[in-house]
Amino acid sequence: MTDLADRQKLSYIAAQAADARLNVELETEGMTLNIGPQHPATHGTLRIIVRLDGEQVVWAEPSAGYMHRGYEKLTEVRTFPQVTALINRIDWLGSFANEVPFILAAEKLMDIEAPPRAQHIRTILFELSRIANVSLFLGDLGVQLGAVTPVFFAFRDREYVLNLIESATGGRFHPNFDRIGGLKDDLPAGWIAETKQVMKRLRAFCDEIEDLLFGNEIFQSRLRGIGVIPADVAKQYGLSGANLRASGVDWDLRRDQSLPLAWDKVDWKVWTHPDGDSFARCWIRLQETRESTKIVDQLLDTIPAGPIMAKVPRIIKVPEGEAWVSTENPLGEMGYYVVSKGDLGPFRVKIRSASFNNISIVPWVLRGVYVPDVISILASLYFILGDIDR
Amino acid sequence: MVAPLSDDTLALPGDGLREGVVNALRTALGDALLDVVLKPNDDLWVRVRTDAWRQAGLVLRDTVGCDYFCFLSAIDWMPSPYGKSEEDPTQPKEPIDLTVQQGYAGGDTRLQVFARVTNLAKHFGVTIKADVADAHPSIESWVTVYAGANWHERECHEMFGIGFDGHPDLRNMYLPTDFEGHPLRKDFPLLARMVKPWPGIADVEPLPGDDSEDEG
Numbered sequence: 001m002t003d004l005a006d007r008q009k010l011s012y013i014a015a016q017a018a019d020a021r022l023n024v025e026l027e028t029e030g031m032t033l034n035i036g037p038q039h040p041a042t043h044g045t046l047r048i049i050v051r052l053d054g055e056q057v058v059w060a061e062p063s064a065g066y067m068h069r070g071y072e073k074l075t076e077v078r079t080f081p082q083v084t085a086l087i088n089r090i091d092w093l094g095s096f097a098n099e100v101p102f103i104l105a106a107e108k109l110m111d112i113e114a115p116p117r118a119q120h121i122r123t124i125l126f127e128l129s130r131i132a133n134v135s136l137f138l139g140d141l142g143v144q145l146g147a148v149t150p151v152f153f154a155f156r157d158r159e160y161v162l163n164l165i166e167s168a169t170g171g172r173f174h175p176n177f178d179r180i181g182g183l184k185d186d187l188p189a190g191w192i193a194e195t196k197q198v199m200k201r202l203r204a205f206c207d208e209i210e211d212l213l214f215g216n217e218i219f220q221s222r223l224r225g226i227g228v229i230p231a232d233v234a235k236q237y238g239l240s241g242a243n244l245r246a247s248g249v250d251w252d253l254r255r256d257q258s259l260p261l262a263w264d265k266v267d268w269k270v271w272t273h274p275d276g277d278s279f280a281r282c283w284i285r286l287q288e289t290r291e292s293t294k295i296v297d298q299l300l301d302t303i304p305a306g307p308i309m310a311k312v313p314r315i316i317k318v319p320e321g322e323a324w325v326s327t328e329n330p331l332g333e334m335g336y337y338v339v340s341k342g343d344l345g346p347f348r349v350k351i352r353s354a355s356f357n358n359i360s361i362v363p364w365v366l367r368g369v370y371v372p373d374v375i376s377i378l379a380s381l382y383f384i385l386g387d388i389d390r
Numbered sequence: 391m392v393a394p395l396s397d398d399t400l401a402l403p404g405d406g407l408r409e410g411v412v413n414a415l416r417t418a419l420g421d422a423l424l425d426v427v428l429k430p431n432d433d434l435w436v437r438v439r440t441d442a443w444r445q446a447g448l449v450l451r452d453t454v455g456c457d458y459f460c461f462l463s464a465i466d467w468m469p470s471p472y473g474k475s476e477e478d479p480t481q482p483k484e485p486i487d488l489t490v491q492q493g494y495a496g497g498d499t500r501l502q503v504f505a506r507v508t509n510l511a512k513h514f515g516v517t518i519k520a521d522v523a524d525a526h527p528s529i530e531s532w533v534t535v536y537a538g539a540n541w542h543e544r545e546c547h548e549m550f551g552i553g554f555d556g557h558p559d560l561r562n563m564y565l566p567t568d569f570e571g572h573p574l575r576k577d578f579p580l581l582a583r584m585v586k587p588w589p590g591i592a593d594v595e596p597l598p599g600d601d602s603e604d605e606g
Contacts, residue, residue, distance in 0.1 A: 008537070065564035072549075073574055076470070077583055108432075235510065237538035238459040249510060251458075256513045322494050324433060324506065324517060326460075337506070337517075339465065339493055352461040352506075360541040389564065 011367060015058045030058065035374065046359070046385055050366065050374060057374060060366035062359055067389040075349040080106050080180060080316050083346065087336075088174040090353055091387040094133035094330040096125045096165065099178040102349075104259060105325040105338040106180050109318045113260050117306045118182035123262040124195075124299050125168065125177070126327075127292045131202055132161040133330035134289045137382050138209045141282055144379035145222050150212050157205040160198045167191060180316055182309035192300050199293040206290050214283065223279035227365050227377035230276060237364070238357035241332025242288060243381060245272045246280035253328035261327075266298040278373075278380035285382070317344055331355050331387055355387035407514060408434045411454050418449040425495040437495035437519045440529055443503070444556075446518060447535035456507035456516055459536035462543060464503050464522075464550040467492050470576040472583070495519055501527050501550060501575075507536070528553030549574035 019030065036047040045066035051059040071090065075083050087102055088095045100122060107113060114122070139154020162172045167188055169175035177184050213219050229239070234247040244251060252270040254263040271287040273280035318340040326335025332354030339348040358381055365381075366374055405428065412426050415436060422442035427435040438446040450456045467490045473483070490500045499521040508515040522529050531554040532539035541563065543554040548562045551572035562569065571578050 065562075068564040070573065073578075073580060076576075077580055232457070233537070235458045236536050238461070238536070251510045322435070324515070333460070335460070337461075337463075337504075341469075341491075348465050350461065350463045350465075356541065357459075357461075357538055360538055364537070 008364065015367060019053050019058055033371075046383070046388065048362070048366075048374070048378070050371075052371065055370045057366050057369050057371065060363050060374070062362045064356075064359070064385075064388045067385050069386075069390065071390050072349055072351055075346055077345065079344040080318055080346065083349070084178060085174075085176050087351070088176055089386055090351065090390055091133070091329065091331055091334070091355070091384045092173060093136055093384060094129035095171075095173055096129040096169070096175045096177060097133075097327070097329045098334065099176070100126055100261070101325045101327045101329075101334060102336045102338070103178045103180055104261075104327070105323045105336050106316075106318055106340075107260075108323045108325060109321045109338065109340055110180065110312075110316075111319075112181055112310050112312060114182045114310055115307050116304045117186075118308045118310075119260050120262045120299060120303050121168075121183055121187060121308065122178065124296055124303075125165065125175070126261070127296045127299075128161055128165055128195075130330045131289055131292050131296075132158050132165065134285050134292075135161070135202065135205065137285055138206075138213075138282075138289065141379055142213055142219075144375050145219060147213065147216075147219070150209055153205060153208055153212075157201060160201055164191070164195055164198055167194075179309065181312035182307070186308050187303075192303070195300055196297065199297050202293050203290060206286060206293075210286060214286065220279065222372075222376050223277065223282060223380065224275075225277050225279075226373050227278045227369065227380065228276050229361065229365055233361070233364065234276070237361040239332070239361060240354050240357065241328065241330070242284040243281055243332060243358055245270070246284045247276035248272055248274045253326060253333060259325070259327065262299055263295070265302065266295055268295050268298075278376055281380040281382070315344070317342060318346070326352065329354060331382065331384060332358060334387075351390050353387045353390055355383035355385075356390070359383050359388055404514070405430055407512060411514070411516060412436070414453050415446070415449060418453055419446060422446070427494045433515070433517065435494045435517045435519065437497065437521075440520050440522060443520045444530035444532065444535060446520075447505075447507075447532050450507050450516060450518065451535055454509065454516065455511065456509045458508040458510045459538040460506040460508050460515065462503070462505035462532060462539050462546060464501055464546050464552055464574075465493070466501055466550065466574065466576045467497070468500050468576045472579055497521050500524050501552060503529050503546070503552060505532070505539075505542075522552055526553070527551060528555055530554070531556040533557055548572070551575065 031052045033050050033052055047063040049061045049063060050057045071086050074086055083102060084099045087098045090098045135154050135158045139151040142150035165175060166172045168191055169177040229247050231247040231249050234244050250272050255270055268291045271284050273284055320340055320342040322339050324335060324337045326333050334354050335352040337350035338346050341347040365377060408428055416423050419442055422439040424439055425437040469488055471486060471488060473486055501522045502519050503522055504517060504519040506515055506517045520529060531543055543557050544560055544563050546552055547554060547560045548565050549572055
């Protein structure tokens with residue numbers, strides 16, 4: 001493996017040398033530019049400080065923390081069932097997916113397993129939150145590059161998914177539906193047929209986006225070959241999800257670990273792309289949305305009968321121990337390291353959110369790029385502020 | 391430099407593979423590998439001596455093949471002196487036992503650094519822990535081993551007050567620069583709870599027709 005520190009040092013020296021040469025020849029001065037905290041490209045309040053040499057970035061530093069809510073501390077003074085209301089708000093576009101790994105970790109410590117029907121419905125809702133999340137990414141991607149139409153398409157079709165989540169769980173954005181041992185409620189009548197209709201719509205939406213954006217020449221020239229992240233760098237920085245698969249690493253936690261969820265019962269494909277550039281990251285997400293609709297379709301046909309709750313005590317005390325569970329969330333690997341001391345609440349919860357690692361590569365990947373590419377690279381890395389700051 | 395894990399070891403299923411990982415770590419680190427917890431069909435925890443932290447990272451990356459950096463953080467094992475907010479505020483406070491008790495793979499100090507790295511090709515992960523001294527908690531930085539450790543160590547530094555030797559830039563990420571205290575330490579009070587007791591600890595009343603034998 002190449003030594004990353006050396007490579008970083010070399011590219012830094014090269015950047016400095018270029019800087020110095022320009023300064024001598026043209027007597028230019030570096031300029032410091034603040035992108036954000038309030039900037040449409042930052043999906044919230046991420047501030048990025050870039051030092052420019054002309055149009056080129058010589059140094060970049062994201063400054064997170066405008067939305068730090070201290071969830072790791074707050075979990076220590078709540079009971080296990082209360083924690084899901086907090087962690088719903090980490091990645092707010094795919095809320096249900098945040099609850100699942102925490103509940104699975106608690107179930108692992110308690111040595112119980114949700115009944116098959118609950119596992120199945122959990123997986124369906126998990127994939128629906130992925131579709132809701134990534135469809136907004138696909139629309140927003142256009143806005144970042146100057147195309148306004150796709151975002152209206154995205155908001156229109158995401159609404160159907162949110163309606164489904166709402167009719168099943170009662171909450172559009174923050175379902176708080178997952179319980180230790182199963183789910184709060186069963187699916188409402190007519191939900192399955194409606195979901196199938198919506199999945200058909202979403203596949204049509206993916207085709208629309210592909211026609212509108214991915215085949216567009218300007219779109220391609222703005223993204224192809226820009227912001228290339230090699231596989232070994234991506235792994236060292238802990239990039240996950242579509243960002244890692246776009247660098248050619250064939251790794252998907254839905255397939256590569258055994259969890260009490262239903263992904264192993266259906267037929268689907270993990271997409272990878274060898275390029276590692278911005279275009280690859282966007283393309284992977286488009287393909288994954290299509291795969292998700294297929295997963296949901298197949299799962300809807302095979303929901304087993306039975307209860308939706310395992311037998312759990314009314315007052316939940318989780319036995320002493322430590323457990324790590326992570327799942328493939330819309331943004332990447334999201335996991336919880338839960339330490340319990342046998343009390344009503346957890347002793348310590350380490351929240352490993354995907355965006356925190358995905359954004360920590362920004363200083364590396366932005367070095368040497370041009371200012372308009374800063375926006376497209378950030379858009380393609382896809383982060384949610386709540387997922388960075390927690 | 392120890393040779394990477396052999397193909398035979400890598401071909402073993404789950405727990406056999408984890409045992410191979412433990413053997414590789416033991417060969418490379420010797421008595422710096424302090425404790426191992428291998429839960430069958432679950433996960434692997436190891437604890438290394440503080441001065442072998444960076445070397446253990448190198449062994450995990452190059453020998454064991456865990457080239458994916460998952461996270462790095464710390465745990466404060468002291469029970470909170472402010473209680474768990476589970477007490478009835480109308481009752482007199484019971485004294486709190488502040489004995490430090492570590493979790494898996496043991497330990498000797500109140501603060502522990504722990505990290506997780508994953509082998510993406512063989513789909514297994516290792517959770518590695520190390521003690522840090524109570525008086526001046528500090529440990530070697532992993533930045534030169536896993537570049538992604540940079541932000542995690544910054545976060546850990548401001549939240550737990552643990553120093554990372556060799557880290558290029560331990561500025562605060564979340565807190566103001568002149569903030570005093572380390573919020574994720576157990577003896578840092580959560581002000582919201584100091585001001586107003588948590589209303590969520592209401593006793594659960596039995597439901598009509600509910601059998602009470604499943605009481606927790």
